[in-house]
Amino acid sequence: ASNKTLLMLPGDGIGPEVCDEVRKVVDWMDKRRAVTFDIKEDKVGGAAYDAYGTPLTDDAMDKAQNADAVLFGAVGGPQYDNLGWDARPEAGLLRLRKEMDLFANLRPAVTFDALLEASTLKPEVVQGLDIMIVRELTAGVYFGEPRGMQMWEGKERCIDTQSYTRDEIVRVAEVAFDLARKRNKRVASAEKANVMKTGVFWRQTVAEVHKDGGYDDIELSNVLADNCAMQLVRNPKQFDVIVTDNLFGDLLSDVAAMLTGSLGMLPSASLGAVDEFGRRKALYEPVHGSAPDIAGQGKANPMAMLLSFAMALRYSFDLGDDADLVEQAAQAVLSTGKRTLDIMSAGCEAISTSQMGDAVIAEL
Amino acid sequence: ASNKTLLMLPGDGIGPEVCDEVRKVVDWMDKRRAVTFDIKEDKVGGAAYDAYGTPLTDDAMDKAQNADAVLFGAVGGPQYDNLGWDARPEAGLLRLRKEMDLFANLRPAVTFDALLEASTLKPEVVQGLDIMIVRELTAGVYFGEPRGMQMWEGKERCIDTQSYTRDEIVRVAEVAFDLARKRNKRVASAEKANVMKTGVFWRQTVAEVHKDGGYDDIELSNVLADNCAMQLVRNPKQFDVIVTDNLFGDLLSDVAAMLTGSLGMLPSASLGAVDEFGRRKALYEPVHGSAPDIAGQGKANPMAMLLSFAMALRYSFDLGDDADLVEQAAQAVLSTGKRTLDIMSAGCEAISTSQMGDAVIAEL
Numbered sequence: 001a002s003n004k005t006l007l008m009l010p011g012d013g014i015g016p017e018v019c020d021e022v023r024k025v026v027d028w029m030d031k032r033r034a035v036t037f038d039i040k041e042d043k044v045g046g047a048a049y050d051a052y053g054t055p056l057t058d059d060a061m062d063k064a065q066n067a068d069a070v071l072f073g074a075v076g077g078p079q080y081d082n083l084g085w086d087a088r089p090e091a092g093l094l095r096l097r098k099e100m101d102l103f104a105n106l107r108p109a110v111t112f113d114a115l116l117e118a119s120t121l122k123p124e125v126v127q128g129l130d131i132m133i134v135r136e137l138t139a140g141v142y143f144g145e146p147r148g149m150q151m152w153e154g155k156e157r158c159i160d161t162q163s164y165t166r167d168e169i170v171r172v173a174e175v176a177f178d179l180a181r182k183r184n185k186r187v188a189s190a191e192k193a194n195v196m197k198t199g200v201f202w203r204q205t206v207a208e209v210h211k212d213g214g215y216d217d218i219e220l221s222n223v224l225a226d227n228c229a230m231q232l233v234r235n236p237k238q239f240d241v242i243v244t245d246n247l248f249g250d251l252l253s254d255v256a257a258m259l260t261g262s263l264g265m266l267p268s269a270s271l272g273a274v275d276e277f278g279r280r281k282a283l284y285e286p287v288h289g290s291a292p293d294i295a296g297q298g299k300a301n302p303m304a305m306l307l308s309f310a311m312a313l314r315y316s317f318d319l320g321d322d323a324d325l326v327e328q329a330a331q332a333v334l335s336t337g338k339r340t341l342d343i344m345s346a347g348c349e350a351i352s353t354s355q356m357g358d359a360v361i362a363e364l
Numbered sequence: 365a366s367n368k369t370l371l372m373l374p375g376d377g378i379g380p381e382v383c384d385e386v387r388k389v390v391d392w393m394d395k396r397r398a399v400t401f402d403i404k405e406d407k408v409g410g411a412a413y414d415a416y417g418t419p420l421t422d423d424a425m426d427k428a429q430n431a432d433a434v435l436f437g438a439v440g441g442p443q444y445d446n447l448g449w450d451a452r453p454e455a456g457l458l459r460l461r462k463e464m465d466l467f468a469n470l471r472p473a474v475t476f477d478a479l480l481e482a483s484t485l486k487p488e489v490v491q492g493l494d495i496m497i498v499r500e501l502t503a504g505v506y507f508g509e510p511r512g513m514q515m516w517e518g519k520e521r522c523i524d525t526q527s528y529t530r531d532e533i534v535r536v537a538e539v540a541f542d543l544a545r546k547r548n549k550r551v552a553s554a555e556k557a558n559v560m561k562t563g564v565f566w567r568q569t570v571a572e573v574h575k576d577g578g579y580d581d582i583e584l585s586n587v588l589a590d591n592c593a594m595q596l597v598r599n600p601k602q603f604d605v606i607v608t609d610n611l612f613g614d615l616l617s618d619v620a621a622m623l624t625g626s627l628g629m630l631p632s633a634s635l636g637a638v639d640e641f642g643r644r645k646a647l648y649e650p651v652h653g654s655a656p657d658i659a660g661q662g663k664a665n666p667m668a669m670l671l672s673f674a675m676a677l678r679y680s681f682d683l684g685d686d687a688d689l690v691e692q693a694a695q696a697v698l699s700t701g702k703r704t705l706d707i708m709s710a711g712c713e714a715i716s717t718s719q720m721g722d723a724v725i726a727e728l
C-alpha cells in the first residue's frame with residue numbers, strides 16, 4: 001500500500017461538512033483497497049482570515065505544494081464581503097491556483113438520469129448530457145498586470161489586463177485535445193476573436209497545437225464565446241470538450257453546470273503540469289459554493305465533494321477503477337431515491353449530509 | 365407631419381431582407397400617422413467591404429451621425445472570416461457604436477406566450493419572462509488600449525485592456541435606474557468584483573449613483589457575473605433590469621435571449637446621451653445575426669427587425685403609442701398562427717419573410 005498525502009482545505013460555509021464525508025471514503029479505501037492516505041488539514045478563505053488574518057498562510061501554501069492532492073471545500077460568506085482586496089476569501093483560492101500553477105481546470109457537466117427533472121431545461125434537451133469544459137485557470141484577466149486605477153491620456157481610469165502568452169494557451173489546448181481523444185474526439189474552442197486581440201491569438205494558437213501536435217484525429221471548431229453561451233442553452237449535447245480562457249470559462253462552466261439542474265452533484269479538478277517524476281500538482285473542488293445560508297445544518301449535498309475525490313483518484317493517483325467505484329456508488333444511491341434537500345423531489349427520501357455519505361459507503 | 369431621417373444599414377446575410385419589411389411599416393406610418401420618414405440607405409460589414417474595401421465608409425459614418433435613427437440589419441458571413449482586423453465586418457458595427465457614442469445597449473428578453481414551446485426551458489420557468497439587460501457598449505475590453513502583442517517582463521504576450529472611467533459607469537447606471545423606475549424598480553448589477561479591479565470599481569460606482577442620484581425607490585443588488593449566468597438559467601424571472609459591462613453584457617444578453625427560444629423575435633436599441641436639444645443618437649438592431657445559411661431565401665423572420673423599429677419609435681421619436689401598435693400587431697400575427705420557419709411549430713402556418721411583413725401591416 002502506497003502512502004499518499006491529501007491536504008484538506010475545507011474553508012467556509014458548507015465546506016467543512018462536505019469534506020467530512022470524504023474522510024469516510026478515505027477510511028473505506030484504507031481498509032479495502034491497495035492505497036492509504038495520509039490526511040492533513042488546514043484553513044483557507046474566511047476561516048483562515050478569522051484565525052490568522054490572511055485567507056491562506058504561507059504554511060498552508062507549503063503544505064499544498066507538497067501534497068499529492070488538495071481537496072478544497074468552498075470559501076466566502078457575507079461576513080467577509082467587505083474585507084480588503086488581499087484579505088477576501090477568494091484570494092486564498094486564487095493564490096493556490098497561481099502558485100501551484102494549476103492551469104487546467106476540468107469542469108464536467110453531466111446529467112444524472114435520476115435527477116433529470118431537477119433541470120429547468122426540458123428533459124430531452126439535457127438527458128445524457130456529458131460535456132467537459134477545460135478552462136485555463138492561471139492567466140487571463142484573473143492575473144494580468146497592470147491592474148487598478150491609473151491615469152491614461154489625462155483621465156483617471158480603472159483597468160484589468162487580459163493577458164496570454166503562447167505557452168499558456170498551448171498547454172491548456174493540449175490538455176483539451178488529450179481529453180477529447182478519450183471521449184468523443186471533438187473540441188470547441190471559445191473566444192471573442194471578432195473583438196479581442198487575445199481572442200485572435202487564442203484561436204491561432206489552438207489551431208497550431210491542433211495541426212502541429214498530431215491531433216488530426218480530433219475535430220476542432222471555433223465558437224464565439226457569446227454564441228457558445230447561447231448554444232449551451234439551445235442544444236448543449238452538440239458539445240464534447242470545450243476549451244476556453246479563464247474568464248469565459250468561469251461563465252460558460254457555470255451555465256453548463258446549471259443545465260444539469262444539480263449543482264450539488266458537480267465536481268471539478270484543477271491540474272498542473274506533469275513533472276519529470278510523472279507527478280502533477282492538483283486541487284479538487286466541488287462546483288457549488290460555500291452556501292452560508294445552509295451551513296452547519298446537515299442540509300448540504302456531499303456528492304460534488306465525493307465526486308471531486310473520485311476525480312482525485314483518477315487524475316492524481318491513477319486509480320481509475322476506484323474512481324469508477326465511487327461514481328457508481330453515487331449513481332446507485334441516487335437510484336434508491338435517497339436525496340439531500342437540494343435535489344429532493346416528490347416520492348424520494350430526504351436525508352442529511354452525513355446520511356448521504358453513509359449511503360455511498362454502504363453502496364461501496 | 366414632422367420629417368425624420370432614418371438611415372438603413374442592412375448589412376449582410378438576412379439583413380437586407382428583414383430591413384425591407386421595415387419599409388412597409390414606414391410606408392404605413394407615412395400614410396396613416398402624424399409622422400413621415402425620410403429613408404436613406406448605405407452599406408456596412410461585408411457588403412461595404414465588397415463595394416468599398418472597408419466595413420464602413422466615412423460617408424456612411426457621417427450619414428449615421430446625422431440621422432435621427434439608424435436601423436442596422438446584421439453583419440458577417442463565412443466569406444469574410446479571414447479578413448484582417450480592420451476589414452472584418454464587425455469593425456463596421458464597432459465603429460458605429462464608438463463614434464456615435466452609443467453607450468447604452470438595451471436588450472429586452474421577453475417571452476411570447478404563443479411561442480413558449482420554442483424555448484428549451486420548461487414553460488413555467490420562462491412564461492411571462494420580461495428582463496431588460498442594459499449593457500455598456502462603448503468601453504471595457506471592446507475598446508481599451510493598449511492591446512495586441514507586446515513584450516512584458518521579458519516575455520512576449522498578447523493583451524486586451526478592460527478599462528472603465530467613472531463617467532462611463534455612471535451614465536449607463538443612470539439609464540438602468542431610469543428604466544427600472546418605469547418597470548419593476550429592481551436593478552441587478554453584474555460584475556466580477558471578487559476577481560477584477562474594474563469589478564470592484566463598477567460595484568462602487570453603481571452604488572454611488574444609486575445613493576447620490578436619488579434612486580432610493582429602486583432596489584439595487586450586486587450579483588457576480590458567473591452567478592448571474594447561472595441564475596438566468598435557474599430562475600430568470602427573479603430579474604427585472606440587469607446592468608453590466610460590455611463583455612459580460614455580450615454573454616449574459618445572449619443567454620437571456622436564448623431562454624425565450626425565439627431569437628428571431630428579439631430587438632435591441634443602442635442609445636447615446638441626450639443632447640441640449642433633447643435628441644440622442646441611436647441605432648436599432650435585431651439580436652439575431654446575419655444567418656448566411658438562409659439568406660435570400662425568404663426564410664428569415666423579420667419580427668426582430670420590426671420590433672427594433674418599434675423601439676426606435678419609442679426611444680428616438682417619442683412615439684410610444686405607435687411603438688405599442690407595432691408590438692401589438694406582432695403579437696396579433698403570432699396568435700393567428702402565422703410563423704416563419706425559425707419559430708414554426710405543429711399546427712401553425714408557415715409563411716415567408718415578406719408574408720410576415722404583410723401580416724403585420726394587415727394587423728396594423
Ligand SMILES: CC(C)[C@H](C(=O)O)[C@@H](O)C(=O)O
Pocket residue numbers: 090093094250558559590
Ligand atoms: C470564487 C471565484 C474566485 C471563482 C472564480 O471566479 O474562478 C469561482 O467562481 C470559480 O469558478 O471557481
Ligand SMILES: CC(C)[C@H](C(=O)O)[C@@H](O)C(=O)O
Pocket residue numbers: 194195226454457458614
Ligand atoms: C458582432 C459582435 C461584434 C457583437 C458584439 O460582440 O458586441 C455582437 O455579438 C453583439 O452582441 O452585438
